Amino acid sequence: xxxxxxxxxxxxxxxxxxxxxxxxxxxxxLDIVAGETVALLGPNGAxxxxxxxxxxxxxxxDAGEITVFGRQPADATRSGLVSAMLQSGGLIGHVTVxxxxxxxxSLYRRPMPVDExxxxxxxxxxxQRRTNGLSGGQTQRxxxxxxxxxxxxxxxxxxxxxxxxVESRRAFWAAMRDFAASGRTVLFATHYLExxxxxxDRVVLMARGRIVADGPATAIKAIVGGRTIxxxxxxxxPDRLALLPGVTAxxxxxxxxxxxxxxxxxxxxxxxxxxxxARDIEVSGAALEDAFIALTTDAPDHPGSVPGSAHNGSVHNGSVHTGSVHTGxxxxxxxxxxxxxxxxx
Amino acid sequence: MSAxxxxxxxxxxxxxxxxxxxxxxxxxxxxxxAFRVPRQYIFTIAMPLVLYLLLSSAYGTDPVExxxxxxxxMVSMAVFGAMGGATTVGGRIAIExxxxxxxxxxxxxxxxxxxxxxxxxxxxxxxxxxxxLLYLAGRVVKHVDLPLSTWAGVFGWTLLGLLPFVPxxxxxxxxxxxxxxxxxxxxxxxxxxxLGGIWFPVSQMPHAMASIAKALPSYWLAEAxxxxxAGHTVGTHGLLMIALWTAIFSAAAIRRFSRDTRxx
Numbered sequence: 001x002x003x004x005x006x007x008x009x010x011x012x013x014x015x016x017x018x019x020x021x022x023x024x025x026x027x028x029x030l031d032i033v034a035g036e037t038v039a040l041l042g043p044n045g046a047x048x049x050x051x052x053x054x055x056x057x058x059x060x061x062d063a064g065e066i067t068v069f070g071r072q073p074a075d076a077t078r079s080g081l082v083s084a085m086l087q088s089g090g091l092i093g094h095v096t097v098x099x100x101x102x103x104x105x106s107l108y109r110r111p112m113p114v115d116e117x118x119x120x121x122x123x124x125x126x127x128q129r130r131t132n133g134l135s136g137g138q139t140q141r142x143x144x145x146x147x148x149x150x151x152x153x154x155x156x157x158x159x160x161x162x163x164x165x166v167e168s169r170r171a172f173w174a175a176m177r178d179f180a181a182s183g184r185t186v187l188f189a190t191h192y193l194e195x196x197x198x199x200x201d202r203v204v205l206m207a208r209g210r211i212v213a214d215g216p217a218t219a220i221k222a223i224v225g226g227r228t229i230x231x232x233x234x235x236x237x238p239d240r241l242a243l244l245p246g247v248t249a250x251x252x253x254x255x256x257x258x259x260x261x262x263x264x265x266x267x268x269x270x271x272x273x274x275x276x277x278a279r280d281i282e283v284s285g286a287a288l289e290d291a292f293i294a295l296t297t298d299a300p301d302h303p304g305s306v307p308g309s310a311h312n313g314s315v316h317n318g319s320v321h322t323g324s325v326h327t328g329x330x331x332x333x334x335x336x337x338x339x340x341x342x343x344x345x
Numbered sequence: 346m347s348a349x350x351x352x353x354x355x356x357x358x359x360x361x362x363x364x365x366x367x368x369x370x371x372x373x374x375x376x377x378x379a380f381r382v383p384r385q386y387i388f389t390i391a392m393p394l395v396l397y398l399l400l401s402s403a404y405g406t407d408p409v410e411x412x413x414x415x416x417x418x419m420v421s422m423a424v425f426g427a428m429g430g431a432t433t434v435g436g437r438i439a440i441e442x443x444x445x446x447x448x449x450x451x452x453x454x455x456x457x458x459x460x461x462x463x464x465x466x467x468x469x470x471x472x473x474x475x476x477x478l479l480y481l482a483g484r485v486v487k488h489v490d491l492p493l494s495t496w497a498g499v500f501g502w503t504l505l506g507l508l509p510f511v512p513x514x515x516x517x518x519x520x521x522x523x524x525x526x527x528x529x530x531x532x533x534x535x536x537x538x539x540l541g542g543i544w545f546p547v548s549q550m551p552h553a554m555a556s557i558a559k560a561l562p563s564y565w566l567a568e569a570x571x572x573x574x575a576g577h578t579v580g581t582h583g584l585l586m587i588a589l590w591t592a593i594f595s596a597a598a599i600r601r602f603s604r605d606t607r608x609x
Contacts, residue, residue, distance in 0.1 A: 059608055089445035103374045107454045195533040
């Protein structure tokens with residue numbers, strides 16, 4: 001078999017994996033088409049690494065199906081279709097960077113030429129250095145090179161920039177972008193919204209082993225990365241407020257009003273124009289953790305009970321429906337406004 | 346389509362690190378890096394050497410089991426060091442598991458056979474310096490004077506006797522954590538040396554202890570090297586015992602390795 005069904009990319013259905021009582025992956029349906037750059041975004045413990053281990057063939061799911069380019073994960077990985085930079089990993093010592101990369105390349109049938117790998121990973125200058133003396137950032141880049149040398153169709157990166165300094169980070173993402181531009185598929189896990197937003201075409205938001213939102217980076221950013229506008233406005237009309245530009249959700253707390261906004265500048269200007277009586281105005285950035293808590297609360301019937309008060313009306317039985325974001329579980333026909341009112345009651 | 350039962354079963358249980366690629370490049374790099382840092386062998390070489398130089402005179406001048414004491418004790422300390430050398434590979438394996446390198450290899454097409462072959466080769470080669478150095482010390486410092494054919498016999502037979510310790514080192518490396526490996530293998534080899542009659546002749550042991558000794562791979566390692574001193578060999582019995590222990594440790598090492606690298 002030579003590279004069949006490349007368009008199939010990754011396909012999982014009902015993937016489950018538990019470690020003792022902990023459900024690390026809890027019913028995952030995910031399709032990734034060849035050529036996409038996808039971020040797996042979620043807080044620690046969301047199940048990102050377990051998902052990645054399963055799709056690399058390092059872990060076996062307890063239930064569910066998975067194919068990678070139409071093959072069993074382990075086969076796809078071993079054949080060089082898929083390579084990965086795992087979350088943690090050191091390098092063996094007493095070898096030079098170049099030796100290590102050429103040895104790894106020699107295992108594959110069609111490896112990327114070593115000089116090209118060194119260039120792409122930005123480590124041409126340290127090819128003759130021994131692995132023991134590298135800095136943390138350099139080690140990470142060598143690990144990236146070890147994944148690149150397979151010249152894979154799918155590159156998987158599990159929290160690749162952890163431990164990198166700013167400069168390494170920038171160089172790394174430039175290299176990753178370059179690789180993705182050649183039409184290859186990239187899947188990376190991160191808990192930084194900024195990374196997901198900046199480098200992925202599509203963001204899959206995971207929490208507690210499930211996909212809680214899936215859509216273009218911009219849409220996900222609107223959900224989890226927007227700002228919150230708080231003010232005092234007696235007798236506010238939530239229906240009307242929800243129609244203001246930039247507003248994604250409305251919540252009333254007595255005389256207090258909480259607006260969730262993807263574009264807080266536009267929303268604030270519109271709010272001041274439409275409601276001159278609004279006072280005590282406060283604009284705050286949404287903490288990603290708060291957004292995750294909001295998105296993953298199982299029973300959002302009592303908005304006040306969750307710390308952080310990050311409820312914004314976009315939560316519904318653990319799923320999110322906003323704009324073009326697709327969630328798998330229910331049809332995204334509900335209007336955010338409607339649930340905003342529901343929550344406000 | 347390729348998600349057949351057979352594929353799944355093969356992917357799940359096969360004893361391999363990644364794929365089916367046999368790699369000489371991997372073997373070469375394994376061996377190279379095992380010898381780039383000679384200081385890791387200082388203890389396995391220096392300690393037997395020092396013990397030999399200090400203690401061989403303490404054994405008096407009477408021949409031991411038909412061999413001159415300096416020659417008898419030379420083989421003892423050489424094989425003791427070689428055992429330690431053969432198992433330094435265990436330390437490297439334990440560290441590679443700990444830092445996630447073994448996991449990284451699982452993502453490559455490298456076959457389990459290549460991986461194990463690389464480890465076995467370095468283990469075997471790592472046992473040789475200790476043999477050479479102790480034999481050299483015996484000849485130069487302690488004036489052990491043997492015909493060339495006897496030197497060849499001693500060297501060849503000790504290499505053969507070391508075979509069980511190659512898979513033993515790999516087994517230990519896949520069994521325990523790096524931090525416990527040092528003390529554990531130290532204790533294990535001391536016990537094996539003591540009970541196996543490496544430090545004092547089995548002929549002076551109580552009967553029960555001697556019976557235990559004669560079942561151990563360390564005994565047959567030492568015997569393999571000493572018999573040529575008196576113009577003998579360990580014969581078929583010895584060869585069978587060496588083969589048996591090699592088979593047992595190999596089976597255990599392969600089993601442990603496949604469990605260690607199987608999808609969780």
